Amino acid sequence: MRKITAGLFISLDGVIEDPQDWHFPYFNEEMGRAVEGQLGSADTLLLGRKTYEGFAQAWPDREKAGGEDAGFAVKLGDARKIVVSRQELDLTWRNSEQLxxxxxxxxxxxxxxxxxxxIGMSGSVSVVRQLLEADLxxxxxxxxxxxxxxxxxxLFEDADTPLPLKLISSETFTTGVVHLVYRLDTDAPTGDYETAKANLSQSDG
Incomplete structure (x- = not known):
């Protein structure tokens, strides 16, 4: 079974809206490697409509410009791109199709x-939420x-039940950005205050 990975820029208080307005001061070579490692290695991209439209406006022009990010732009252009939307879309970027x-x-x-x-994802928050819930x-x-x-x-909206996640890996960049990789935890730990109190007692002893 193929693996789906999703990447998001997120603030310390959980905001994912308009990252282009606040994340660029923290973008360095470490983050570049992380982004390319997660997204650039995928041969298929699964994108929400807004993310696709933003990518389609930017990356083909960057590919034509031939700058430092042209190689990454070529990878994105060559990848199969599947767009999630209920609207009828005019898909102008090569190798694009609608789910x-x-x-x-x-x-x-x-x-x-x-x-x-x-299969790589970037942004596309509503799709990420749905796939997390479905354990996909x-x-x-x-x-x-x-x-x-x-x-x-x-990233996470109000809901009646919690969504437990399991930390797979972590890395701290020199900018203070922390790269955390999670998956849905289908075997999350349980416990109550008595469990915590017992653990505190053990740490004292």
Whole structure:
């Protein structure tokens, strides 16, 4: 089964809205390697409409410009791009198609297609939330920036039940950004105050 990875820029207080307004001061070579490692190694991209439109406006021009990021732009252009939207879309970027049918069913089928390369996601927060809930997202890469935005949409919305996650790996960059990789924890720990109190007693002893 193919693996789906999603990458998000996020502030210390959980804001993911308009990262272009606050994350660039923290973008260095370490972050560049993390982004390219997560997204550039995928041969298929799964994107929400807004993310796709932003990418389609920027990356083809960067590829034509031939600058330092042209190589990454070529990788994105060559990848198969599947766009999640209920609207009828005019897909102008090469190798682009619109996801058909139910999201969970379609993504399940996509994961079961032959191949060993990852399916990469960037942004596309509403899709990320749905795939996490359905246990279809294998890795959630959060690039946590040392800044509290104090306004804007957050990654996790209010809900009646918690969503336990398991930390897979972590790395701290020289900028103070922390790269955290999570997956859904289907075997989350349980306990109460009595459990915590017992552990405190053991640490004292």
């Amino acid at each position: 058909q049918g139910d999201l969970v069913e379609a993504v399940t089928a996509l994961k079961n297609e032959p191949g060993t390369s990852d 997202l294998d890795e959630l890469h959060l690039l946590v920036h040392p800044i509290a935005m104090r306004k804007g949409a957050r």
